Amino acid sequence: MGIPPLDEVLSAVRVVAIPTRTRFRGITVREAAIFAAPEGASEFSPFTEYGDAEASAWLAAALDFGWQPQPKAHRERIEVNATVPAVTPAEVPGILARFPGCRTAKVKVAERGQSLADDIARVRAVRAAMGPAARVRVDANTGWSVAEAVTALAALAEFGLDYAEQPCVSVGELAEVRTRLAAAGVPVRIAADESVRKAADPLAVARAGAADLIIVKAQPLGGVARALEIVAEAGLPVVVSSALDTSVGIAMGTQLAAALPDGMLAGACGLGTVALLDGDVTRASLVPEEGSIPVGRPPLDPDLLDRYAAAPERIAWWRERVARCHALLTDPRER
Ligand SMILES: O=C(O)CCC(=O)c1ccccc1C(=O)O
Numbered sequence: 001m002g003i004p005p006l007d008e009v010l011s012a013v014r015v016v017a018i019p020t021r022t023r024f025r026g027i028t029v030r031e032a033a034i035f036a037a038p039e040g041a042s043e044f045s046p047f048t049e050y051g052d053a054e055a056s057a058w059l060a061a062a063l064d065f066g067w068q069p070q071p072k073a074h075r076e077r078i079e080v081n082a083t084v085p086a087v088t089p090a091e092v093p094g095i096l097a098r099f100p101g102c103r104t105a106k107v108k109v110a111e112r113g114q115s116l117a118d119d120i121a122r123v124r125a126v127r128a129a130m131g132p133a134a135r136v137r138v139d140a141n142t143g144w145s146v147a148e149a150v151t152a153l154a155a156l157a158e159f160g161l162d163y164a165e166q167p168c169v170s171v172g173e174l175a176e177v178r179t180r181l182a183a184a185g186v187p188v189r190i191a192a193d194e195s196v197r198k199a200a201d202p203l204a205v206a207r208a209g210a211a212d213l214i215i216v217k218a219q220p221l222g223g224v225a226r227a228l229e230i231v232a233e234a235g236l237p238v239v240v241s242s243a244l245d246t247s248v249g250i251a252m253g254t255q256l257a258a259a260l261p262d263g264m265l266a267g268a269c270g271l272g273t274v275a276l277l278d279g280d281v282t283r284a285s286l287v288p289e290e291g292s293i294p295v296g297r298p299p300l301d302p303d304l305l306d307r308y309a310a311a312p313e314r315i316a317w318w319r320e321r322v323a324r325c326h327a328l329l330t331d332p333r334e335r
Pocket residue numbers: 025081082083106139141193241242243244269270271273
């Protein structure tokens with residue numbers, strides 16, 4: 001894949017700072033670099049604490065989506081899950097209301113500073129609000145030890161869980177949780193997220209048999225085409241997810257989900273998160289309607305790019321980050 005020259009990339013970039021409607025991952029303002037690129041709008045939005053080596057995969061994805069033709073879409077809409085941050089039970093109905101028609105919810109658990117009792121109360125509130133037929137998932141974002149994961153998932157299993165996403169940090173721990181839950185007769189599947197998107201080897205988890213399914217995200221995996229290769233090699237069912245992107249980054253996710261062969265998708269995708277933002281860069285936001293979002297590339301809105309423009313020092317910071325990551329992708333001496 002040819003990488004466009006840095007001056008062309010920098011002349012296409014805008015930087016936005018969009019408030020979130022609810023604190024998520026400790027974030028209350030989401031910053032993103034948005035490109036008005038030849039193939040359509042593209043997004044580069046690694047979290048600000050990520051180093052350049054990790055962020056450069058996100059830039060490869062943004063340049064691929066903005067400058068290269070994308071694979072054929074096999075579907076027009078993508079079913080999405082409601083994403084429930086680590087809120088109190090009283091806040092659950094308000095969060096779910098932003099995801100109209102969604103029959104699957106993914107609930108954040110194991111948040112730092114909270115207890116298992118908080119997680120149980122939150123999952124109970126989600127199950128109560130959605131009814132017995134809904135699918136309920138949890139995402140611990142590596143927050144548990146093996147022992148904590150087994151205890152927590154045995155307790156949460158009473159609410160009927162579709163799967164538990166990344167209960168622990170390492171591939172070895174995921175495998176152990178999976179084995180211990182099976183031995184204890186606890187019917188909870190394990191999904192790998194960080195073990196795919198942050199690992200030097202995204203296929204290690206599949207090779208080790210450490211998960212029942214994998215979460216794939218286009219930006220951290222280096223783009224739609226690379227993510228499709230990983231899916232094909234992993235041979236496990238897939239849920240496509242995002243990283244709290246604007247509708248432009250979500251569009252990259254819909255492109256990936258729509259390109260997957262039938263039968264690979266393990267249910268609703270985690271692509272409904274524009275509903276958690278208090279703004280966007282397009283008037284055609286990819287927010288859930290009747291439980292799904294459309295596949296496609298929404299046009300950038302110049303007024304919204306102005307309204308959410310980041311402060312000058314943040315724009316400079318992002319432009320320098322783009323330049324450093326671009327160098328990592330193009331200059332062999334940087335490897
Ligand atoms: O999968 C979803 O429902 C939404 C995306 C999500 O949870 C997320 C968003 C930002 C950073 C990390 C994660 C994650 O899946 O761990």
